[in-house]
Amino acid sequence: MIEIKDLHKSYKMGSNSLHVLKGINFSCEAGELVAIMGSSGSGKSTLLNILGMLDEADSGEYTLDGVPIKDLSETKAANYRNKFLGFVFQSFNLINYKSAMENVALPLYYQRVPRKERQEKSLKYLERVGLREWATHLPSELSGGQKQRVAIARAMAAEPKVLLADEPTGALDSTTSYEVMDLIQKINDEGNTILVVTHEPDIAEMCKRVIHLKDGVIVEDKKVEQVRASQYVK
Amino acid sequence: MLSRDTWKEIFETIQKNKLRTFLTGFTVALGIFIFVTLFGMGNGLNNTFAKFFGDDATNVFFVFPGRTTIPYKGYKANRRIEFENKDLTDIEDKFSMLLEYISPRITRNALVTYNDESDNYSTRAVGPAHQFAEKTILMKGRYINENDIKGKTKYAVIGRLVEQDLFKGEESIGKFIDLGGSVFKVIGVFQDDGGDNEERNIYIPFTTRQLIEKNTDKIDQIILAFRPEIGYAGAMAFEGKLDAFLRDKKFISPEDPNGIFIRNVADNLKQNQQFAAVLQIIISGIAFAVIISGIIGISNIMVFVVKERTKEIGIRKALGATPRKVTNSILFESIFITTISGFVGMIIGVVVLGQIGGKTLEDDYFITNPYIASGTAVFATILLIVCGTIAGYIPARRAAKIKPIVALRDE
Numbered sequence: 001m002i003e004i005k006d007l008h009k010s011y012k013m014g015s016n017s018l019h020v021l022k023g024i025n026f027s028c029e030a031g032e033l034v035a036i037m038g039s040s041g042s043g044k045s046t047l048l049n050i051l052g053m054l055d056e057a058d059s060g061e062y063t064l065d066g067v068p069i070k071d072l073s074e075t076k077a078a079n080y081r082n083k084f085l086g087f088v089f090q091s092f093n094l095i096n097y098k099s100a101m102e103n104v105a106l107p108l109y110y111q112r113v114p115r116k117e118r119q120e121k122s123l124k125y126l127e128r129v130g131l132r133e134w135a136t137h138l139p140s141e142l143s144g145g146q147k148q149r150v151a152i153a154r155a156m157a158a159e160p161k162v163l164l165a166d167e168p169t170g171a172l173d174s175t176t177s178y179e180v181m182d183l184i185q186k187i188n189d190e191g192n193t194i195l196v197v198t199h200e201p202d203i204a205e206m207c208k209r210v211i212h213l214k215d216g217v218i219v220e221d222k223k224v225e226q227v228r229a230s231q232y233v234k
Numbered sequence: 235m236l237s238r239d240t241w242k243e244i245f246e247t248i249q250k251n252k253l254r255t256f257l258t259g260f261t262v263a264l265g266i267f268i269f270v271t272l273f274g275m276g277n278g279l280n281n282t283f284a285k286f287f288g289d290d291a292t293n294v295f296f297v298f299p300g301r302t303t304i305p306y307k308g309y310k311a312n313r314r315i316e317f318e319n320k321d322l323t324d325i326e327d328k329f330s331m332l333l334e335y336i337s338p339r340i341t342r343n344a345l346v347t348y349n350d351e352s353d354n355y356s357t358r359a360v361g362p363a364h365q366f367a368e369k370t371i372l373m374k375g376r377y378i379n380e381n382d383i384k385g386k387t388k389y390a391v392i393g394r395l396v397e398q399d400l401f402k403g404e405e406s407i408g409k410f411i412d413l414g415g416s417v418f419k420v421i422g423v424f425q426d427d428g429g430d431n432e433e434r435n436i437y438i439p440f441t442t443r444q445l446i447e448k449n450t451d452k453i454d455q456i457i458l459a460f461r462p463e464i465g466y467a468g469a470m471a472f473e474g475k476l477d478a479f480l481r482d483k484k485f486i487s488p489e490d491p492n493g494i495f496i497r498n499v500a501d502n503l504k505q506n507q508q509f510a511a512v513l514q515i516i517i518s519g520i521a522f523a524v525i526i527s528g529i530i531g532i533s534n535i536m537v538f539v540v541k542e543r544t545k546e547i548g549i550r551k552a553l554g555a556t557p558r559k560v561t562n563s564i565l566f567e568s569i570f571i572t573t574i575s576g577f578v579g580m581i582i583g584v585v586v587l588g589q590i591g592g593k594t595l596e597d598d599y600f601i602t603n604p605y606i607a608s609g610t611a612v613f614a615t616i617l618l619i620v621c622g623t624i625a626g627y628i629p630a631r632r633a634a635k636i637k638p639i640v641a642l643r644d645e
Binding site: 049052054055074075078079081082083087089093094095097098102106107109110111114115154158 | 239242243246247250251545546548549550551552553554555556557558559634635637638639642
């Protein structure tokens with residue numbers, strides 16, 4: 001599903017340049033649930049941003065579902081993101097003046113899905129994250145866990161090839177974190193490919209494969225026995 | 235160009251960001267409102283101006299005699315010049331090709347009495363043609379005619395306010411009034427656009443006045459009109475010829491600045507029109523500045539709006555919005571708001587102009603019938619919308635180009 005070869009990325013900081021990714025090689029199959037771990041500054045978020053086409057690599061190859069991702073114009077990147085990728089952010093990034101349902105429907109709007117179908121679909125995905133009754137509520141009326149579930153519903157509504165989650169539990173307490181992870185696991189059980197950036201070991205253990213990044217290179221890549229989050233959820 | 239869906243998205247955004255919408259709309263509406271009212275007031279000022287100077291015929295010369303200051307052809311300086319009846323016929327003979335009409339005018343103040351009512355009024359002893367020079371409008375009865383001049387009749391044409399003051403609503407035609415010791419019969423009542431003072435005049439035949447004043451043939455002033463076909467240049471030439479003719483006839487040095495005066499209304503009119511034009515330019519300048527500051531106002535708000543929405547733009551881009559879609563939605567939102575509020579401001583301005591026009595404004599502030607041509611108002615509104623759009627496009631485009639990760643980091 002994802003194939004990257006010798007990926008480099010550095011940031012210019014005034015006269016210095018900060019080499020963040022120093023040759024990443026990585027591939028992942030459809031249906032995997034991968035945790036990307038590392039201390040802060042290890043380059044894990046940068047890697048996810050490049051995978052999410054929110055940022056561009058300096059050199060290296062990136063193929064997503066057989067499509068080579070290179071020479072991206074903003075418009076092309078936007079179209080790929082819309083078609084291939086779903087995002088879940090640490091700070092949820094819901095649009096605050098839109099209701100839960102409208103937030104979920106937004107990627108469908110950019111896919112030019114007709115209005116009625118958008119509404120049906122977004123209700124369906126809200127139902128799946130257990131928030132159907134909250135459809136008309138604004139993000140400010142939802143708890144942190146609920147917001148993240150809306151964000152996940154939004155990411156899933158576009159039916160992406162890959163779901164990218166950047167510290168999805170970073171702003172949540174452990175109980176809500178497990179609820180969110182339970183949801184992510186269920187989505188993965190349905191065959192979706194998910195990449196989760198985290199620095200919490202217990203969250204990483206709930207994935208099927210863990211990648212450790214350190215100083216811009218992958219130092220460890222192992223399959224793990226998945227811990228089901230459902231046992232912590234009442 | 236835009237699907238119904240896009241519009242719906244724009245409406246929703248507008249609806250849910252009321253403060254932002256209000257700020258933008260208010261700036262535009264206020265700008266247009268100020269422009270419309272200011273411009274309208276300017277036009278009102280111009281109207282008053284036209285009214286002040288539009289009272290008399292525009293093809294008229296007023297000729298006044300003066301006192302010489304230079305000795306000439308054996309005559310001493312400081313000699314008083316006087317016109318007499320002969321001068322009228324001489325001018326008529328000499329300039330028959332250029333002249334449309336001519337009338338003398340002898341002005342005297344007189345105590346006028348009817349029954350118990352009396353007051354001082356200015357009487358003007360004139361010829362029949364004077365009616366055209368002053369644009370006197372007859373309400374009833376008739377004006378002084380040639381027979382009155384020949385017969386030296388004791389007939390008077392009184393102003394509307396004279397009738398009102400002396401007759402108190404009674405019918406005045408055919409009644410007799412005492413005018414400075416002589417009895418005159420009222421044969422007509424007139425009104426005049428030149429204001430209240432004009433309507434406190436009384437016209438009598440000039441020959442009658444001369445008869446009363448010991449059968450003299452002296453005249454105070456001569457009022458004459460040239461044929462309008464000769465145009466402005468022709469009028470100026472006529473003025474020069476008339477001046478030379480009268481100086482020659484009355485033995486006044488061509489260099490003497492005081493012997494004779496000719497007031498050329500055409501010349502005045504031209505000056506007045508220039509003055510009015512300058513006034514209009516000043517007003518237009520101010521109005522233009524208002525529009526410019528309106529444009530700057532919208533630009534500032536657009537920059538603020540886009541800045542405020544940076545994070546939202548980042549989210550939308552992450553979800554698959556192309557830069558073009560981002561730019562379009564910001565732009566159409568601003569066009570929609572500026573158009574609606576622009577026209578609202580314009581309509582309010584026009585309505586306010588219509589409401590404030592009235593007697594107080596006219597008398598105290600010299601503003602008559604303030605109005606704005608609908609073309610001007612619409613043009614200014616559209617100009618503001620177009621400039622607002624251009625001003626909005628630049629920050630919108632820049633925002634659309636921000637990398638999503640940069641935009642997402644914005645708090």
